[in-house]
Amino acid sequence: MDTVVNDFVQVLRDHRLRVSPAESIDALNALRNTGIGERETVKDTLRATLVKSGEDAATFDRLFDLFFSMRPVAEKPGARVRGHDQDHDHGPPPARLELGEEAGGQKPEDTEHTHDKDESTEMRRFFEEERMRPSNDVHGDAERMRLSMFSQELILNRKPGAMESALQRLTYHMRLRRSRNMFNPGGLVPNPGGEEIPLDVSAVDLEDLIGHLHELEVDEAIVEQLEAQAENILKGLPDLIKQMQERDKLLKKDAGDDSEVRRRALRKMLRFSASEGREMEAAVRRIARRIQGARTRRLKEDRIGRISVPHTLRHNVRYEGVPFDPVLRKRREGKPRVALLCDISLSTRNLARFWLHMIYQMQSLFSKVRTFVFVADVAEVTQVLEEHDMNRAVDEIFSGRIIDADVNSDFGKAAGQFRDGFLPTINHRTTVVILGDGRNNGKWANPQALEEISQHARQVVWITPEPRWGWSLGSCDMPLYEPICDRVEVVRTVEQLGGVAEGLVKARA
Amino acid sequence: MFESIQEVRERLAEQDYVSDARLATVVFLATRLGKPVLVEGPAGVGKTELAKSLAGAAGRDLIRLQCYEGLDEAKALYEWEYSKQLLYTQVLREKIGEVLKPAKDLSEAAEILRGQEDTFFSENFLVERPILQALRSEESSVLLIDEIDRADEEFEAFLLEFLSDFQVSIPEIGTVKAKAPPVVILTSNRTRELSEALKRRCLHLQLGYPSGDVELEIVRLKAPGIGKALSEELVRTIQGIRELDLRKAPSIGETLDWAQSLVVLNAKDLSKDLIESTISVIAKHDRDAEKMLDHLGVNAADTKHLGQTQPTGENPSEAMYEMHRSAHKHAH
Numbered sequence A: 001m002d003t004v005v006n007d008f009v010q011v012l013r014d015h016r017l018r019v020s021p022a023e024s025i026d027a028l029n030a031l032r033n034t035g036i037g038e039r040e041t042v043k044d045t046l047r048a049t050l051v052k053s054g055e056d057a058a059t060f061d062r063l064f065d066l067f068f069s070m071r072p073v074a075e076k077p078g079a080r081v082r083g084h085d086q087d088h089d090h091g092p093p094p095a096r097l098e099l100g101e102e103a104g105g106q107k108p109e110d111t112e113h114t115h116d117k118d119e120s121t122e123m124r125r126f127f128e129e130e131r132m133r134p135s136n137d138v139h140g141d142a143e144r145m146r147l148s149m150f151s152q153e154l155i156l157n158r159k160p161g162a163m164e165s166a167l168q169r170l171t172y173h174m175r176l177r178r179s180r181n182m183f184n185p186g187g188l189v190p191n192p193g194g195e196e197i198p199l200d201v202s203a204v205d206l207e208d209l210i211g212h213l214h215e216l217e218v219d220e221a222i223v224e225q226l227e228a229q230a231e232n233i234l235k236g237l238p239d240l241i242k243q244m245q246e247r248d249k250l251l252k253k254d255a256g257d258d259s260e261v262r263r264r265a266l267r268k269m270l271r272f273s274a275s276e277g278r279e280m281e282a283a284v285r286r287i288a289r290r291i292q293g294a295r296t297r298r299l300k301e302d303r304i305g306r307i308s309v310p311h312t313l314r315h316n317v318r319y320e321g322v323p324f325d326p327v328l329r330k331r332r333e334g335k336p337r338v339a340l341l342c343d344i345s346l347s348t349r350n351l352a353r354f355w356l357h358m359i360y361q362m363q364s365l366f367s368k369v370r371t372f373v374f375v376a377d378v379a380e381v382t383q384v385l386e387e388h389d390m391n392r393a394v395d396e397i398f399s400g401r402i403i404d405a406d407v408n409s410d411f412g413k414a415a416g417q418f419r420d421g422f423l424p425t426i427n428h429r430t431t432v433v434i435l436g437d438g439r440n441n442g443k444w445a446n447p448q449a450l451e452e453i454s455q456h457a458r459q460v461v462w463i464t465p466e467p468r469w470g471w472s473l474g475s476c477d478m479p480l481y482e483p484i485c486d487r488v489e490v491v492r493t494v495e496q497l498g499g500v501a502e503g504l505v506k507a508r509a
Numbered sequence B: 001m002f003e004s005i006q007e008v009r010e011r012l013a014e015q016d017y018v019s020d021a022r023l024a025t026v027v028f029l030a031t032r033l034g035k036p037v038l039v040e041g042p043a044g045v046g047k048t049e050l051a052k053s054l055a056g057a058a059g060r061d062l063i064r065l066q067c068y069e070g071l072d073e074a075k076a077l078y079e080w081e082y083s084k085q086l087l088y089t090q091v092l093r094e095k096i097g098e099v100l101k102p103a104k105d106l107s108e109a110a111e112i113l114r115g116q117e118d119t120f121f122s123e124n125f126l127v128e129r130p131i132l133q134a135l136r137s138e139e140s141s142v143l144l145i146d147e148i149d150r151a152d153e154e155f156e157a158f159l160l161e162f163l164s165d166f167q168v169s170i171p172e173i174g175t176v177k178a179k180a181p182p183v184v185i186l187t188s189n190r191t192r193e194l195s196e197a198l199k200r201r202c203l204h205l206q207l208g209y210p211s212g213d214v215e216l217e218i219v220r221l222k223a224p225g226i227g228k229a230l231s232e233e234l235v236r237t238i239q240g241i242r243e244l245d246l247r248k249a250p251s252i253g254e255t256l257d258w259a260q261s262l263v264v265l266n267a268k269d270l271s272k273d274l275i276e277s278t279i280s281v282i283a284k285h286d287r288d289a290e291k292m293l294d295h296l297g298v299n300a301a302d303t304k305h306l307g308q309t310q311p312t313g314e315n316p317s318e319a320m321y322e323m324h325r326s327a328h329k330h331a332h
Helices: A002-014 A021-034 A039-050 A054-067 A108-115 A121-128 A141-146 A149-156 A160-174 A183-187 A203-215 A220-265 A274-294 A309-319 A346-365 A382-387 A390-398 A411-425 A447-456 A468-472 A494-508 B005-014 B021-033 B047-058 B082-091 B093-100 B106-120 B130-136 B153-165 B196-200 B212-222 B228-242 B252-264 B272-282 B286-296 B316-331
Strands: A079-082 A098-101 A299-307 A328-331 A337-343 A368-374 A378-380 A430-435 A459-464 A487-490 B037-040 B062-066 B078-080 B126-128 B142-146 B167-170 B174-177 B183-188 B203-206
Touching (some): A002 A021, A002 A039, A021 A039, A021 B021, A039 A054, A039 B021, A039 B203, A299 A309, A309 B082, A346 A368, A346 A382, A346 A430, A368 A382, A382 A390, A411 A447, A430 A447, A447 A459, B005 B021, B005 B047, B021 B037, B021 B047, B021 B183, B021 B203, B037 B047, B047 B062, B047 B142, B047 B183, B082 B093, B082 B106, B093 B106, B126 B130, B130 B142, B130 B174, B153 B196, B212 B228, B212 B252, B228 B252, B228 B272, B228 B286, B252 B272, B272 B286
Parallel strands (some): A337 A368, A430 A459, A459 A487, B037 B183, B037 B203, B062 B142, B142 B183
Antiparallel strands (some): A079 A098, A299 A328, A368 A378, B078 B126, B167 B174
16 A cells, blocks of 8 residues: 555656655555545545645646546456555655465465454455455555565565566566556455456466466466466456556656646746745745844834833842833834836746746745736736736736736836836835836836836835846846936846845845 | 544534535544644635534533734743742742851852752743643643744744644753643634645645535524525525635635524525625625625625725624624614
8 A cells, every 4th residue: 555655646746746755654644544445535635644735736636536547457356466665665666567366265364354453444345355464574554455465475485586577577578667556546446347358468478477487486376376367367457558558648648748838938047847946935935034034023122112021020030020120022013015016028038937936935925015017017916926826826927818918018108107006005115126127129218207116115126137238238228227226136046036135135124 | 532534524513513524534534643734725614613613522622822923932832920930039038048048158059049940940830821731731632723824934833843742842841741642723824835844744624615515504503593595595695606706705604694694684585685785794895795796686886885994804803793783784
């Protein structure tokens, strides 16, 4: 079972969900408590333990349905190829096939079930047919459940390597290197009457395997059993192979699609991988902490403010409790007010995504951030960023529903609109941050509007992706705007951004 | 605490809390694995109610910690009772003099005093705050940490030790370990993203708006006076309204408020007049109210006079106020 969970976790990680090893251990512990008899319960259990954010839940649901969509071909004495991963680290398990089976006869191990500490009857019912044996192995119940009799007897016969090599050959023949784990998950949806598909594959392979087994001098009885089961195995295989390939394809295609969209979206230097996203988040978070560290909403000791009784008492113990020296505390103005204006025109499209990611992070960390986007018109997108997760929000902004993102940028008009429409939103405590390249396409620059904005704001910071020498080229109005702004910064990477933001904090302090 | 998932559902149902399989599974796991549960979802979907019902169902005490910005461990964990300490020093002054009498010089006196320090930093002078209370209670309790997203990040970090090991370290006393580990329920409205570390330690439960059937059941349980036809109509209306693009979609809390106000008003069915005059119970923003009325086909001409000044939609008492007000308006 742990292999299955591990593999599933791996799939989740491939789809950019962050699942820690501790969480997958939790998931296993949880499954031990709930049993795996009911599909929905298993789903709920895994969701509760592995998925920790609302946005990921949808991905999880989709992947769960996909991953656990396999059905067992034959529930009763039939073939079971099952994943087997002996080293229980939580890394990617080796691609290895192992053939187990439920032998039809002789079950002296039945009594061993009483030693099984698992109380879930559902689980026991489910695994009953697998005739589990208690193994001496430290990995406990999960291990016990996984090892079917056949493979275990082989191990007892000290021929594990032999079995493996035989199986690997079989695997090779069938080109099924990635078929681990497909049966266990299928087992979650017991469906005895699997469809029968005319067998046209692998009869040769199976005989081959049996031949190998003979060669390997494994216990004759087992080989006979295997032969007896061969028919079942053969019946099952084609179907299983097909299903498995389909599922693999689906899982892969999904992942592929995702990355494709991502690549198209964030071209060239600003490709946002999950790790970069995390880095960005961490950078902004660090900045936020610095800012919050400078000004918090907590009560701080101050020269003016309310008397704090506990602090005064403690402080005045030295005067025998006579409050000579009252301690005053005051609530200070918290987080900074920031208004962000982001140019999302074509010329800065590459960077706009980067900026919006940054803005998204800032908005989720600071309480008083208002975000506007502009090309020629200005629109507020604070709400959009608040309501959707980052990628959705970015897509929404570029969808053209909010403002027409495909016209030529016009800073003059945008500044004018902002002055007319949104000036009341900024005050002497607000820092206005403008993200744009200042390329006006020959239109009126309207520095007066920016001037007015700057008079109302505490400071205006312009962040441009273009280095200073580029300003004189083409229709760039940066030289006009620069004197109005308190600072102009050139930012193209996350590190540079960190530098600017720290400068911002210093300027405020 | 519970034997099966089914039992969780039944016992919660006894507390008039309607749960689905997912919720029951998570609660069951929380009690079995001894892990905290992080419940996220919009306001008014029964996050806090879950903790209360769970405490009721399990017959445990509910200890509640309401989070807010600036909450620190003095409010959440423990505080020294300064005034009592001070009082004791005053009263015991003579005794202290006596104790110190044999001391020949200051350093010796200080030495003696140091030996007595424990007296003043003992549990006698400790004011227990919710977390410590939950740790030290003889019987396992249910600890509700409400709206954790409102607390500062520092506080979140402070919770980590408690959540993973059910212990806290108090400098003067040492580590306090839980006698009987509490069941911890954290709720969040997602006003901000919680840290990975915190999430990793919790089971996660996302609560959303309920389906029509579930909501109907809840309405019948919580607003028993309401007629069958009316309750169905009400739930259908609410479910329709949630489809709209609103700033604050009505949650179960609002549905219940509405149902209760209809009961107070002795309504038989949802007439247009009635909707218009009671829309303020479920709409917390002017614009939302207009949208809802449009959607329901009620003439929205008068909606401006609803007199909603600056509703935030955050404050539950606001809903109550609105409800009472509208109830009054029609009672006379």
